[in-house]
Amino acid sequence: MSSQSSLGSASVGTRLDPWVSSYAERARGMTTSAIRALFSVASRPEVVSLAGGSPFVAALPLEEMADNIAKMIREQGPTALQYCTGQGDEVLRGQICDVMSLSGIHGHPDDVVITPGSQMALDLTVRVFCDPGDVVLAESPSYVGALGVFASYQCDVVHVHTDLNGMSAEALQEAIDLARSQGKKPKLIYTIPTYQNPLGVTQDQSRRDEILAVAQRNKILLIEDDPYCLLGFDGEVPRAIRARDAEGVVYLGSFSKTVASGLRVGWALAPHGIREKLVQASEASVLCPSNYSQFTISNYLSTTDWQGQLKVFRELYRERRDALLESMDQLMPDGTKWTTPEGGFFSWVTLPDGLDATAMLPRAVSALVAYVPGTGFYVDGQGRDSMRLSYSFPDADRIREGVRRLSAVIETEMELVETFGPSSNTGAIPRIGQSTPAPNLP
């Protein structure tokens, strides 16, 4: 017996989305991804996730913060819970200048634009500068959040060769020359010079001079994204590129790693002409940043030993970095290589020849360990042989266990490749965000 309302010839098709023919061109390709779906498994406590880049906010002085926030609401509630200016709170902008002075930057509060996370500051900068097809020169690999912004504005991203000292100045010049010879407009240079996400490497001072010289010579604005600068394990803060040039650099900073990511407070320090446009763009997007979050950060900076807290974070992250590097040294199969970060959250691992980190991820997740495949950090399909490991969230014992599991997965995969040969099928180039987890994955 069957239940059927009509014969097949009268069928009308459905796509289960009535808006499918209305989406903008830039939304095409925003599809679900099996790789991204794997990260929902990584949220289970059985899985050691070396994937996400969440800061370890549990190490904050939470009781003190709770008291401060309660006091803030009692004493400043009507202001803290109200709209503020599109540029952000004036007191906090001054405090941000004090924070940036640790990096050698002399900035004026009037040139600071506070945003809901430095991600928004980047978004606004790209919005005011880039037309579809404009070229953005980025490191190879680069931060997936930035690549997502560039994609959303239909920029043409060119990855510039990057070594253990960061972006190569020679390669940058070559890339600019090539783009211009093709009739394209290089508009922005995007760099994370300190404890870069995902490589973990840092540009030394002479490399920073070289990169800036290329930007200045070619009259291309440089975006310096610097969220990890205060998290060097030796306690030293590298001198920012922005410290050398106030007119040619937009500096992006964030409290996500130094205070709390959930508060969503970041900023751009920009030359005044750019700053005005950023304020207008910000107001059009979000009206204003959260006053509640800004007041929380401002009070935290003025009442808490926040630099002492940075020392707590540095020591904690150093211990975890050491656990990662030592266990990789002991356990990783021959042929595996990795970077040695001196701060920040990440190490970049390159697999033995023939292995594909994207193809291997399901096996890893079955073995209860997660990482981010390298393809997530490129726009052009590179990175299949690599992965980003984050040591910021799991404790040292969990990290060691995670490396133990991961090394066993790599060995099994090596056996598979030995049996079948290296994969010659590189597969479709994943869209940005399709092989990386959501921001809240630890």
Place this chain on the structure above:
Amino acid sequence: MNKRVLVIAGGLSAERDVSVRSGRRIAEDLREAGFDGVVADIDAALIGALQDDPPACAIPLVHGAAGEDGSLQEVLQSFGVGFVGSDADGCRRTFDKAVASALMREVGVHSPACVALPQSMFRDLGAPALLGSVCEQLGLPLVVKPNRGGSALGVTIVTSPEELPAAMVAAFAYSDVVLIQRHVSGTEIAVAVIEVGEAVALPVVEIVPDSGIYDYAARYTAGSTEFFVPARLEGAVLQAAQDVALKVHSTLGLRDWSRSDLIVDSEGTVWFLEANVAPGMTETSLVPQAVLASDFTMGELLGELVEQAAARAATIAT
């Protein structure tokens, strides 16, 4: 007080995300139908949830191994909890694609010729020679897939021998045994069977992915696949497809609900590919579309299945 129904969803498989979404939607449908639908993951807290506040019934919707290979069903059976869906034995017969195909061929249902082999066999005997032999035996094109798995994860269509090694590596990422199956081209369809008293086949769903392949993205990205319910096939072929699905349901010893994935070739022959004991229930899944086109509503259906499962458990208990 409303009867409490525990929807078990999530798990640790690669299909966790799909399962969680399926579970949430079914729990919502249960609540609309007047039940207290609650979602629980298959984790350390599950046994406590079963013992401390025994539900009237459970609905296992964990996709992938633990939810579809009989393991979860064994646990529920051992705790005396009534549940919707096939028992452990039915799940075991079905989740192993090679076993299910063989059982269906034995009763005269067309199923593409296939070979199922573990990685160790390729390692020990030598992959090139073995793959060459498989190609010769089955011909091209081929479909390479995990022998146990769903949502098209790890599935590759291979049109040349050179593509086989990469396809094998991709499939072994999800399963210890890989199924290499002769590819049958034709109209891809799915038929759900609902068993309330007697088994009934729901309207046939025709699947037309824009990309040509009903892969993970095509399944779970709204708009990327066009569906026709009922399928645009001749009446006799539709009937034949439903008959195959009913035969699958009874031959594999399935219960309450199942979904058969089939292909109708250019000559109108219906080929059985695989069956599912915990079919997806997301916004883009096939069974909800079939229910929508049927004489049932999801709420009515769930109500009937829950009462049926609870009555079964009560009978066993006494």
